[in-house]
Amino acid sequence: MGRDALLLGIDAGGTSTRAVLATHSGDCVGYGVGGPGNPTARGVAEASCGVAEAVDAALRAAGGTLAEVVLVVAAVAGHDAGAEARWLDPALRARGFTDDVVFESDLLAAYASGSVSPFGYGVVCGTGASVIRVEKEKTVATSDGLGWMLGDRGSGFWIGRRVVRAAAAHLDGTGPETALTEGVLTMLDPDGAAVLPGRAVSGRSEDLDRLIRVVYAGTPARLAGLTPLAFTAAGAGDAVGTAILTAAGEEMLHTFRAVRTEPGPVVIGGSVLSTPGPAHAAFLAGLDEGFPPIAVVDGTVGTLILAMRRSGIRPDEAMRQRITDSLRALRAESSPVDHRARRSRA
Amino acid sequence: MGRDALLLGIDAGGTSTRAVLATHSGDCVGYGVGGPGNPTARGVAEASCGVAEAVDAALRAAGGTLAEVVLVVAAVAGHDAGAEARWLDPALRARGFTDDVVFESDLLAAYASGSVSPFGYGVVCGTGASVIRVEKEKTVATSDGLGWMLGDRGSGFWIGRRVVRAAAAHLDGTGPETALTEGVLTMLDPDGAAVLPGRAVSGRSEDLDRLIRVVYAGTPARLAGLTPLAFTAAGAGDAVGTAILTAAGEEMLHTFRAVRTEPGPVVIGGSVLSTPGPAHAAFLAGLDEGFPPIAVVDGTVGTLILAMRRSGIRPDEAMRQRITDSLRALRAESSPVDHRARRSRA
Structure with missing residues (x-):
């Protein structure tokens, strides 16, 4: 595909899960939504399924695969930074991602969505x-x-x-x-x-x-x-x-x-x-x-901010804004209303 | 046994059940305690068992049988006066009581325990x-x-x-x-x-x-x-x-x-x-x-007041006091502390 290596951010909530793929320069290239992704509330099986759904949708939207992804950050309630959780590994290994998932707290991801301070x-x-x-x-x-x-x-x-x-x-x-x-x-x-x-x-x-x-x-x-x-x-x-x-x-x-x-x-x-x-x-x-x-x-933008920091990049306010704007554009595209509108134009 | 026909009052609660046998003149002759007796909270099987336990203990204490009992009033939460409940029938039929149990609310029994107004x-x-x-x-x-x-x-x-x-x-x-x-x-x-x-x-x-x-x-x-x-x-x-x-x-x-x-x-x-x-x-x-x-x-005295009213007797304050006093004497006798004391005297 000839593009930069990608970061994958996952904001796994009790009601739905959001996944976003972005380059290291903050351009979001794929976004997807899945079912509940909290293993404490829903059990590992259902949560893994919700996350996989969101990840697959984001990969489809980007026309990419997990082989292009160099880092996955997942924000989950109760999963503090560095939580030694392995429940997401099987789902991501099955999709070709061989590294470990990095967990962060959902609250810190929400904070980072709004500020790099x-x-x-x-x-x-x-x-x-x-x-x-x-x-x-x-x-x-x-x-x-x-x-x-x-x-x-x-x-x-x-x-x-x-x-x-x-x-x-x-x-x-x-x-x-x-x-x-x-x-x-x-x-x-x-x-x-x-x-x-x-x-x-x-x-x-x-x-x-x-x-x-x-x-x-x-x-x-x-x-x-x-x-x-x-x-x-x-x-x-x-x-x-x-x-x-x-x-x-x-x-x-x-x-x-x-x-x-x-x-x-x-x-x-x-x-x-x-x-x-x-x-x-x-x-x-x-x-x-x-x-x-x-x-x-939500915390979706923040998962990418946290992923960048893990990659040694110091995202500034302009970077946070760039991620926010490009994610907003992807979301507008992926909304059901737009799908219907596109279909009716076709 | 040569004594008057008896009234049986049952105060069936969510934690324990109390049963008392008394004459129409307000003399309590038998008292017993059993397990939880609320069918809504505990299910019919456990509640029937709790009630039967209390009734058997009261009969043993009185040296009597259910054949001497002419009226059974059971006070149970959520069982309003005249509730058409049949859940207690099997347990009492098995003990020789052929009439229907009369249900009253536990709150009205508690009230009647303290006042005949x-x-x-x-x-x-x-x-x-x-x-x-x-x-x-x-x-x-x-x-x-x-x-x-x-x-x-x-x-x-x-x-x-x-x-x-x-x-x-x-x-x-x-x-x-x-x-x-x-x-x-x-x-x-x-x-x-x-x-x-x-x-x-x-x-x-x-x-x-x-x-x-x-x-x-x-x-x-x-x-x-x-x-x-x-x-x-x-x-x-x-x-x-x-x-x-x-x-x-x-x-x-x-x-x-x-x-x-x-x-x-x-x-x-x-x-x-x-x-x-x-x-x-x-x-x-x-x-x-x-x-x-x-x-x-609790509502135990009240179950007898309500039973008397069902029998056409108008219990007055002196009658309520008589029931209360004779029940108190029975309770003191049946308490575990007294049992031990009696045994040590024997």
């Missing part, structure tokens, strides 16, 4: 929630990220749990009326299958009985899926939805303050803080001067 | 938490009792979850220091098996890493077992433990207020509010005049 903060608030402080390009402090039973305050799960409890309190008469209630019942029991007339406990409404039945039929993790209802309700002026999201933003500030020392950039990832609304507003309102917020989509 | 309130705060309003001897309003995902605010689970999160926040630097932390680590990981040196995420302590590992290796329900740590810590002046228990008492007041109308007795059951401490104090401090608090051990 050796000092700064990474704030990620999606299904989970945590904040890191970066010094000399390494994670030196971590706050929260403790999972749904112990923490993840302000996260999607945290919000979803408050949404369903607000609906229950409304129906139970212990909390205020809220538009969340109808949204929760519609989302969890769309066809009303959980309504069993005459079966409610004395002094309890049928809707509350229905809510109890559907919630306990599912897993706690499913509650994170209720988060969009808070955004919709808050957008329509619902006081309860607004209060939940404002509290989420304040919880993230509290977590941030536990690791904050010197001024530095604050890179923000994850849907909760990047979607405009009360959580975003509450968090930004609490950032002092000297802590400029930088929004990132 | 046709109007009043029943407050139960143990592993779960709920409040009922009773009018004309029937439950007319229920608040909370929504389970650990939706409510049970102020309950043992609610407290245990706050205890473990307070320990995590302490170790994570996002919350104040608390004596709860050492208690939690010792209770969940007594032999330090979850300590894996050098495995912690960057910037996280080994103890926090250990806590995360043991918590996610268990079920959420296990967290209710941490509740005693809050009482111990609060007793020793720990501010975090005190604040959690005070908040639990206030949550119970909030739940109580959702069903409160006219003045009436407030019957209080469950370990959280009956153990002296900040929860108990906060709840009592919020009760206005005209709402006298009455503490009960």
